[in-house]
Amino acid sequence: MIENVNQDTGFGERSTDMGGRMVNKDGTYNIRRIGIHVHHRMSNYQNMLTMPRWRFLIVIFLVYLLINCVFTALYWFTGPTGLEGIQHQDDAVGQLKELFFFSTQTLTTVGYGRVNPVSEMANWIAAIESLVGFLSLAIATGLLYGRFSRPRAFIRFSNLIVHTNYKGGKALMFRLVCFKDDHLLMNAEIKVNVRIVTPENTYRFYNLRLERSHVDSLVLNWTVVHPIDEDSPFYGLSQKEIVTLQPEIAANLTGFDEVYSSIVVARMSYAIQDFKFGFKFLPMYFSKSKRTDLDLSKLNLIDQE
Amino acid sequence: MIENVNQDTGFGERSTDMGGRMVNKDGTYNIRRIGIHVHHRMSNYQNMLTMPRWRFLIVIFLVYLLINCVFTALYWFTGPTGLEGIQHQDDAVGQLKELFFFSTQTLTTVGYGRVNPVSEMANWIAAIESLVGFLSLAIATGLLYGRFSRPRAFIRFSNLIVHTNYKGGKALMFRLVCFKDDHLLMNAEIKVNVRIVTPENTYRFYNLRLERSHVDSLVLNWTVVHPIDEDSPFYGLSQKEIVTLQPEIAANLTGFDEVYSSIVVARMSYAIQDFKFGFKFLPMYFSKSKRTDLDLSKLNLIDQE
Amino acid sequence: MIENVNQDTGFGERSTDMGGRMVNKDGTYNIRRIGIHVHHRMSNYQNMLTMPRWRFLIVIFLVYLLINCVFTALYWFTGPTGLEGIQHQDDAVGQLKELFFFSTQTLTTVGYGRVNPVSEMANWIAAIESLVGFLSLAIATGLLYGRFSRPRAFIRFSNLIVHTNYKGGKALMFRLVCFKDDHLLMNAEIKVNVRIVTPENTYRFYNLRLERSHVDSLVLNWTVVHPIDEDSPFYGLSQKEIVTLQPEIAANLTGFDEVYSSIVVARMSYAIQDFKFGFKFLPMYFSKSKRTDLDLSKLNLIDQE
Amino acid sequence: MIENVNQDTGFGERSTDMGGRMVNKDGTYNIRRIGIHVHHRMSNYQNMLTMPRWRFLIVIFLVYLLINCVFTALYWFTGPTGLEGIQHQDDAVGQLKELFFFSTQTLTTVGYGRVNPVSEMANWIAAIESLVGFLSLAIATGLLYGRFSRPRAFIRFSNLIVHTNYKGGKALMFRLVCFKDDHLLMNAEIKVNVRIVTPENTYRFYNLRLERSHVDSLVLNWTVVHPIDEDSPFYGLSQKEIVTLQPEIAANLTGFDEVYSSIVVARMSYAIQDFKFGFKFLPMYFSKSKRTDLDLSKLNLIDQE
Incomplete structure (x- = not known):
């Protein structure tokens, strides 16, 4: 019996009190890391790869909304008159909506062009937003590929x-x-x-x-x-x-x-x-x-x- | 002869009746899994990776048509007047076709802009469709890369x-x-x-x-x-x-x-x-x-x- | 003690003078390669994969600016009149800006279309720029995926x-x-x-x-x-x-x-x-x-x- | 000397005449496969991965031209009047060029929209071309990633x-x-x-x-x-x-x-x-x-x- 004692399990042998499982039913180890910032012990890549599909889609959709809201605000504060083709010129809410949808068209690079940037400032923001869209597509591609090719x-x-x-x-x-x-x-x-x-x-x-x-x-x-x-x-x-x-x-x-x-x-x-x-x-x-x-x-x- | 008996093949030794091959000519094992829903025993990723090229392209094309039909229906039911630039305004079939092609332009993010969304509802649908196109591109990229890099x-x-x-x-x-x-x-x-x-x-x-x-x-x-x-x-x-x-x-x-x-x-x-x-x-x-x-x-x- | 001498470390045993560490604190080996062009001993892929995130984003942004500047120059020298829809027709700086922003819209394939190429030369440059954008997206996707999937x-x-x-x-x-x-x-x-x-x-x-x-x-x-x-x-x-x-x-x-x-x-x-x-x-x-x-x-x- | 004879090299011991190297200077084996169609013994993926960079870019560019020529021909034969916004309506060569550039704008999904499809036939071709562009981007991404991540x-x-x-x-x-x-x-x-x-x-x-x-x-x-x-x-x-x-x-x-x-x-x-x-x-x-x-x-x- 002695020769079979396993000291290579990765678990310690010391125990002050009893009761906890070693391995949970789902196959993860029953360990909690403390004394370190959550940012360091969390693995974003691993999370995005292993979360359930519907949650992954919700995260994607929320990030999409968030980025568009940020750029909508930027277009708004630099002056919506920097864009041509906006309808509802005299309605602030209508204008905001137009800016938001223009933002989605820029981020996804669909760019219909009815609304399009004319002022230098609006052009710069649109140039950066389309680059952000570009990179977001690259990230989404990587995450999706990572998800379904994960062994x-x-x-x-x-x-x-x-x-x-x-x-x-x-x-x-x-x-x-x-x-x-x-x-x-x-x-x-x-x-x-x-x-x-x-x-x-x-x-x-x-x-x-x-x-x-x-x-x-x-x-x-x-x-x-x-x-x-x-x-x-x-x-x-x-x-x-x-x-x-x-x-x-x-x-x-x-x-x-x-x-x-x-x-x-x-x-x-x-x-x-x-x-x-x-x-x-x-x-x-x-x-x-x-x-x-x-x-x-x-x-x-x-x-x- | 006895020492050579192999018990590590992964096959059992019990047999009630005879005749089936162990391994098919194409190298797959001659096993059928039952007692489990087909959804669980099928592997979509594996299927998309190993199906013949022409079948893969047909699947891609059908999915493309399907997504466009769904969004065409959405544009239709929320009112085609939410889009500007549509010709054949008095012809339901012609309108449907215009909506369908607008949908393809949005999904692939080509976005010519002759037809473009004006109403809030149409804008929302277009915003979501271009996101879907975005993610579809990511998925297609992953599948294609998975196909030709598969060892x-x-x-x-x-x-x-x-x-x-x-x-x-x-x-x-x-x-x-x-x-x-x-x-x-x-x-x-x-x-x-x-x-x-x-x-x-x-x-x-x-x-x-x-x-x-x-x-x-x-x-x-x-x-x-x-x-x-x-x-x-x-x-x-x-x-x-x-x-x-x-x-x-x-x-x-x-x-x-x-x-x-x-x-x-x-x-x-x-x-x-x-x-x-x-x-x-x-x-x-x-x-x-x-x-x-x-x-x-x-x-x-x-x-x- | 003798039997334990390790000759498989990959390090030599000869030493002319002392003082240098074998392995740096960050885990890299304390070796400098000389007698070879920096181009050959540097690994661009490895650099892009391991540089800090903010530096990676700056590199991406600078490359984005650079490519756009090159194409802006090409549109300029082949004649800005090859593009229709440009405002500020009588202002060289304004024209340059319009060309630059048109270039960003082409490279990211957002293509609003207010400004668009008409002359053959401008059309060719735009056709090539959108192909460059296409491939840049592919490269960016690869690098980003490489970065976050790197073990x-x-x-x-x-x-x-x-x-x-x-x-x-x-x-x-x-x-x-x-x-x-x-x-x-x-x-x-x-x-x-x-x-x-x-x-x-x-x-x-x-x-x-x-x-x-x-x-x-x-x-x-x-x-x-x-x-x-x-x-x-x-x-x-x-x-x-x-x-x-x-x-x-x-x-x-x-x-x-x-x-x-x-x-x-x-x-x-x-x-x-x-x-x-x-x-x-x-x-x-x-x-x-x-x-x-x-x-x-x-x-x-x-x-x- | 006898015990050291190696029979696991993968090379045979029979020899009818002498002179050929076993391994070429570049590390490839000096073997020619015959009796099989070149299509079967060539590996396209391996070729695209290992060809020199300039040759890879030329292949990409030629494929880009080829696809555009095919779709230009399709637009031409189904009637260029199916597209609106074409200039040079009375000049066949000018029309062809416009169709070609419209094709590049569709394939890369830049879609400025000055020229855009109106007839049903032209719309279908454009819908398919943008899907082809979509998939081409996916393939290009895969090949480029495969190239620079190849160990x-x-x-x-x-x-x-x-x-x-x-x-x-x-x-x-x-x-x-x-x-x-x-x-x-x-x-x-x-x-x-x-x-x-x-x-x-x-x-x-x-x-x-x-x-x-x-x-x-x-x-x-x-x-x-x-x-x-x-x-x-x-x-x-x-x-x-x-x-x-x-x-x-x-x-x-x-x-x-x-x-x-x-x-x-x-x-x-x-x-x-x-x-x-x-x-x-x-x-x-x-x-x-x-x-x-x-x-x-x-x-x-x-x-x-």
């Missing part, structure tokens, strides 16, 4: 981890599957760690030895098996003793995704409430005469032994 | 696999070649698996040991040789016995492509009908006084021993 | 390296932390070299053996420990003797960043003035009931043993 | 390879250097092969064992040393005997470039006319008090022993 792992893990009979002993098992049709994962590699709470109320980390930690191509589902032998921190323990350890099992999957031509990463964490003792997974793929059917709705299907 | 392996495999005499015994051989002039594959690595049907009517998988599974640079053709020795599942078997096993041989080639600066992958699968017993490959490159000629038309050229 | 390591190293008691002997320790919330570094690997000055006044390089040189995931801070045992060039040396060696310690950290899906690199160098003898680092993370707090303001917090 | 190795090899005294025996040495200021190569790895002509007039390939084949960071120049010991194909051979072997030495350098965050590759080949017997390289870097100077003009500086 992701399309992996689902089972919600549960089962403690079951295995080859005359016991084993822990969970499974995972790639749910996208063409995103084949090659050279998939999994590492599984466990954090337990010792009787002295400190954390201890172990690598869990797996029956198999590598597959050439993740074609069907993969049942990850940790046989509970003498090297396991769970060796010889009853269900009750395991619960006392408050184990949290963290799995790290990496592989090469052919569509992205890149290495992708997926993580999962199982806390004690995700353990099922005395259950086993049921098959989720079935050979047919012409092909094999992989039923993703059966990912969490378990049955009593 | 691919320009590899052709021989259609056949030969069973031939080799160093006093027998061997299975197939060959492959890079068919593009400048796409040199470095650190090429091949893994070959075979799936056979056992007398008990289940599948069994083996790694096939190769005489050489790595080349530094894939400059000429590469003849992949599996010597049928004691470690081979085909050891001592006659042609008829091999046919009974219904072997399917799957090859997985990876390498670093210099043009894409990325790892690329190619796959091939040989079913029993692709086996040629008693044949051998003929040479396909020839040293000349000034260079070496590699004749790709001879890739499948075999002759009886 | 960087968001790592801070401690400013100091401490010489402290450790497991009954002595050790050198420094620490590092990732300061961005979502940029998890996986498979982090560190290599630490030291360059010392021998009594014969030449340089000698050693690998420093580390207690741990790899972490699976760089979640919390990482204290890098070099135990001063028999293999260390500092074994048995007093503080004064160590100072005499004028050691410079260079650390090279690599890891896989999930956001960029790429390997990133960080470097640090400690000269003798960065050594603290008899100090130790204080903890910088604290387990709370619900999560762990990582306090980045405590990165350099040390205390006397 | 390249900024490495210069010495023109010569010297045969010199080394540690009581003989050695072959060449050297290489990174000539760009910020493109640090990490984990540089070199493989060196030699092809010799045997007395039986066939080729034979050997790996050349190197004193050092890896450097952590390629900071200064790297002198690659092949000690001619019992494992070397040149062991105990005189200058004349070596010349008789007609050796060609091919070097393959790979490393991780920090600016591109990618692996880059450089190749060099030395034929017998590049060998210098009895010479040695002179130093090319010099330690100064504040830094080290690396003199790239001294890369090929040799002197008699």
Whole structure:
């Protein structure tokens, strides 16, 4: 048991009080950075890349409105008479609207030309606004490309981890599957760690030895098996003793995704409430005469032994 | 033979009935995902990247028409009088056409300006349409760049696999070649698996040991040789016995492509009908006084021993 | 000590006179390339990617002005009468300004159309200018995307390296932390070299053996420990003797960043003035009931043993 | 000598007649692909990425002219009266020119609007042309980004390879250097092969064992040393005997470039006319008090022993 103690997890072993998870259910680490300005610890690029699509579109739209309002104000303060073709010459609100729409036409470089700058000042502002539009397009292109070309792992893990009979002993098992049709994962590699709470109320980390930690191509589902032998921190323990350890099992999957031509990463964490003792997974793929059917709705299907 | 049993293929060993290929001729796996909404198992990005060029252009054109129809309808329902410069004022069809073409001019930001928005509503719609055009350009740029920068392996495999005499015994051989002039594959690595049907009517998988599974640079053709020795599942078997096993041989080639600066992958699968017993490959490159000629038309050229 | 001599540092061992650092504080190497034209040893792409944001924007703006000035001159010399719609027909300065603003409208493809080319010559120049604008947009897009998608390591190293008691002997320790919330570094690997000055006044390089040189995931801070045992060039040396060696310690950290899906690199160098003898680092993370707090303001917090 | 025979070079060992180089001076392999249509063995993307800058710009300009000519013809044949604002209504050549310039304004989406489409046919053509312009911009963006973000190795090899005294025996040495200021190569790895002509007039390939084949960071120049010991194909051979072997030495350098965050590759080949017997390289870097100077003009500086 001793040789298996893992000191390379990136987590410390010291603990003053207990209760927090190591890895959240969504695969992020349960860490909060403090003592540094939010501006430094936030990553704008990462945020724009990973926020939900509708939120991304709202951000784009708000920025579009904002830039146009700024330039509308500039046209207004330098004198709307610097532009020709404006209707409602005697109506301030109407004029502002015309300036705003002229601004949108300049920023997007659509430039109909009914309203167009005549005075030097208005011309300069329009020249700068169209450059801003130019660069905004470049930024939008980069962000959108960054969003849809960002390598992701399309992996689902089972919600549960089962403690079951295995080859005359016991084993822990969970499974995972790639749910996208063409995103084949090659050279998939999994590492599984466990954090337990010792009787002295400190954390201890172990690598869990797996029956198999590598597959050439993740074609069907993969049942990850940790046989509970003498090297396991769970060796010889009853269900009750395991619960006392408050184990949290963290799995790290990496592989090469052919569509992205890149290495992708997926993580999962199982806390004690995700353990099922005395259950086993049921098959989720079935050979047919012409092909094999992989039923993703059966990912969490378990049955009593 | 036992030690060579491969459990890392990503395929299961269980089989209820037989007949389906493991890998299709085009290198995709013969798997169907079910139990999940098509929206989740489809990858739009991957589809847009890998569909044929003409189909991609048709999709782009249809999306262009669709967006313009939507905005044409918006201009129509908010009142075509919100736009100035429209001809055929008394002809509904003519008006619709003018609105449609105005829409195309706004979406592509060409904005001639003969027709241009005057009412607040029309101005808002135009402001939003030019933003949509802006973002569409960004998306189109990303997709097109994604398409032609997508790393691919320009590899052709021989259609056949030969069973031939080799160093006093027998061997299975197939060959492959890079068919593009400048796409040199470095650190090429091949893994070959075979799936056979056992007398008990289940599948069994083996790694096939190769005489050489790595080349530094894939400059000429590469003849992949599996010597049928004691470690081979085909050891001592006659042609008829091999046919009974219904072997399917799957090859997985990876390498670093210099043009894409990325790892690329190619796959091939040989079913029993692709086996040629008693044949051998003929040479396909020839040293000349000034260079070496590699004749790709001879890739499948075999002759009886 | 001999077996640990490092000859793979990329640095030579010869030294005619002393004093220069091996690695600057910002992680760049303290090398000057001479005997080659600045044009060949400079990398424009790398410069545009790594210059500060405000400088990048100034460069973009100056290039924008420059291109417009060139085309303004071309319109002027081929005759401003080739354009229709110009106001101030009898004022040379006013005409020049109109030409300049027409140029900005063409380059950014906003094209209002009040001023537009009529003569063949003006039309040709405008046709070329809009193509230039087209390509400039493409270049700007590429540079901006290159800038914000460029993989960087968001790592801070401690400013100091401490010489402290450790497991009954002595050790050198420094620490590092990732300061961005979502940029998890996986498979982090560190290599630490030291360059010392021998009594014969030449340089000698050693690998420093580390207690741990790899972490699976760089979640919390990482204290890098070099135990001063028999293999260390500092074994048995007093503080004064160590100072005499004028050691410079260079650390090279690599890891896989999930956001960029790429390997990133960080470097640090400690000269003798960065050594603290008899100090130790204080903890910088604290387990709370619900999560762990990582306090980045405590990165350099040390205390006397 | 036998154990060192290299069968992983990707080159065959068969040879009918002699004389051609294995690797050209520019690092490409001296292979010609035949028996396949040029369309299949050419890589357009790779061509557009690697052609010289001026040629790239000429291609872009010619494509621009071509597309405009095609659309000019379309406007012409569907009747130039479909466009309003055209001057020179009674002059066919003048009309054609107006159509051509209108086409450029549509393709680049500058759209001044003096000339603008009125008829349905002209409107359709303009709608399609602006879509083509849209997509062309996307393609141009992709190609330009692809060009300047394409990872390249900024490495210069010495023109010569010297045969010199080394540690009581003989050695072959060449050297290489990174000539760009910020493109640090990490984990540089070199493989060196030699092809010799045997007395039986066939080729034979050997790996050349190197004193050092890896450097952590390629900071200064790297002198690659092949000690001619019992494992070397040149062991105990005189200058004349070596010349008789007609050796060609091919070097393959790979490393991780920090600016591109990618692996880059450089190749060099030395034929017998590049060998210098009895010479040695002179130093090319010099330690100064504040830094080290690396003199790239001294890369090929040799002197008699």
